[in-house]
Structure formats: C-alpha cells, structure tokens
Amino acid sequence: MSPLPVANGVRLTRQRQVVLDTLGTMRTHPEAMQVFHAVRERMPNISLATVYRTLGVLRDAGLVREFVTHDGPRRYDATPGEHFHLACRSCGRLVDVELPEAAFLGRRAAEVTLFSDIEVSQVELTGICPECAAPSGG
Amino acid sequence: MSPLPVANGVRLTRQRQVVLDTLGTMRTHPEAMQVFHAVRERMPNISLATVYRTLGVLRDAGLVREFVTHDGPRRYDATPGEHFHLACRSCGRLVDVELPEAAFLGRRAAEVTLFSDIEVSQVELTGICPECAAPSGG
DNA sequence: TTTTATGCAAATCGTTTGCATCAGG
DNA sequence: CCTGATGCAAACGATTTGCATAAAA
Numbered sequence A, B: 001m002s003p004l005p006v007a008n009g010v011r012l013t014r015q016r017q018v019v020l021d022t023l024g025t026m027r028t029h030p031e032a033m034q035v036f037h038a039v040r041e042r043m044p045n046i047s048l049a050t051v052y053r054t055l056g057v058l059r060d061a062g063l064v065r066e067f068v069t070h071d072g073p074r075r076y077d078a079t080p081g082e083h084f085h086l087a088c089r090s091c092g093r094l095v096d097v098e099l100p101e102a103a104f105l106g107r108r109a110a111e112v113t114l115f116s117d118i119e120v121s122q123v124e125l126t127g128i129c130p131e132c133a134a135p136s137g138g
Numbered sequence C: 001t002t003t004t005a006t007g008c009a010a011a012t013c014g015t016t017t018g019c020a021t022c023a024g025g
Numbered sequence D: 001c002c003t004g005a006t007g008c009a010a011a012c013g014a015t016t017t018g019c020a021t022a023a024a025a
Helices: A014-025 A032-042 A048-060 A100-112 B014-025 B032-042 B048-060 B100-112
Strands: A065-067 A075-077 A084-088 A094-097 A116-128 B065-067 B075-077 B084-088 B094-097 B116-128
Touching: A014 A032, A014 A048, A032 A048, A048 A065, A100 A116, A100 B100, A100 B116, A116 B100, B014 B032, B014 B048, B032 B048, B048 B065, B100 B116
Parallel strands: A084 A116, B084 B116
Antiparallel strands: A065 A075, A084 A094, A116 B116, B065 B075, B084 B094
C-alpha cells in the first residue's frame, strides 16, 4: 500500500484530507462546528474531536489560518496568501482584504519598541457591507 | 442623597467605579478574572458576575477597551487613545504601541472593498521582547 | 413604588482530554 | 509489533443567565 501523503510535515490521513479539502471550498471563514457539519456530509463518522484536533494540526503546519474575531468562536480559512479580515458590524459577514501595506506597521512597531522579529499576526477591520448600507427595498 | 455620577451614559454605581478605577491602575491588560481579584481587594463582596457584567457595560460605553488575543480569554484596558497591542511570542507579555499610520489601512480597505464606515478595530502584532531576546546570563 | 444593579449558583458554549480501538509504518 | 490517529464521552475554563434581594430614581 502506498504511504500517506505528507504536507508541511503532517501526514495527511483520510480525515485530514477531507477537513483540509472541505475548508478549501468554504469561503465563509467558518467556525469549527461549521467545518464539522460540512465535513460530516462527506465522512459521516468523523468526530468533532478529530475536527478540532485536525484544525489545530493543520494550523500548526501552516496549512490553514486560525483567527479570532472580536466575539464568537475561532474561525478558519484555507485561503493562501497574506490577507486580513473585514467584518460587517451589521450582519457579521466577513470578507478578505489584501493589504500589502500592513507589513509597514510591523516595521514602524519595530522602530517604536525594542521588540524584534515583529509580525503582523492579525488585523481586524469592521465596517458596513454594501447590502447592509443599501436601503432595503431599493 | 446626591444622584449617582454618570459617565458616557452609564450610572457609576460603587462597584462600577471600583472596577473602572482598578482597571485604570493596571498596565498588564488583565483578563476578567485578574480584574476580579484586584477589585476584590478593595471590595471583598463583589461577585464575579458583576465584574463580567460591569466590564461589558463599560466596554459598550467606550470607557474600557476589550480585545482578544490569538489565544486565551478576553483582555481589558482603560488606556485612553488609539493604540494597538504587541505580544511577545516567547513570554506572552503585551505592550501598547501607538501607530497613527494604522488609520491608513482603513482608508485603503475602503478603496478595495465596497464597505463603508471602516474602522481598524484591532491590530495584533507579535514579536520577541528585549528580555526574551537577550542571552539570559550576560 | 418602579426600575435597575447586585450576588449567588446553575447553566451554557466552545474546546480539550483520557482512554480504548484502529490504521499505518 | 510499535506509534500515531481516531471516536466517544467526560472534563474543563470562560462567560452568561435566572432569580431573589438591595439600592437608586
């Protein structure tokens, strides 16, 4: 039998593949429970604990991103590339924003403090999305 | 009897005053439980529920700032002025950083998305603090 | 006297863990 | 075989809530 595929040092068991794969198709920045439900459609016996453990493993390996919003549980995405999150204060919808200039903040912080190796680990923006801003009926 | 003092629309009961006051003296960005312990030294009968409720009330009124770090419980500060947080990846210590140029991110995001009223609600930076970077013995 | 805040304890929610079993090397 | 991964259920930590009492308007 061929050995399990490996990515970033983690052995991709069948359940890990399904979790990674499923998350890859979701564009809603789901929380663990939502990932669990989506994954269950493809693999009805997978346990919640495995989904939690797997998300942690994949996060440690850098294969998925885990982040917190101001309230609510942790959320996940498998979107490649540096990006930040913009949440609608009215409906809660979360979208990705690419902001290359955010790296600039890290450099500025290094100048102001004595910290080294500074990374911009999370930027959370809030605003009002087009749907919520539009008068409801037109 | 004179009426209770009011700040930003909230009636400052004795326990709310103590919570606000105590948090004002703490520079460690404490979590709710730590605020609770500190407050108890001044008011031994205050309940944990009241501290939680009060922190929520003060946060809604804009009198204290509540934020989440990548892991761990919510943290609080009463530091005035726009600032962000820089956490040491090694020891977890958290310091304030003033980054006026962060507002720039909000403007850029508004250009890139169709969202309106964008605010930079949280920037979380991580790095290595001077103590942790220094060779321990000399 | 009507409303709002408090204290206490129980409940809830998200997440983690112990342990026996199973798949992979 | 030996190690690591899984499923299940119980445990856990942080936060919220129901309810009776106390304080303020």
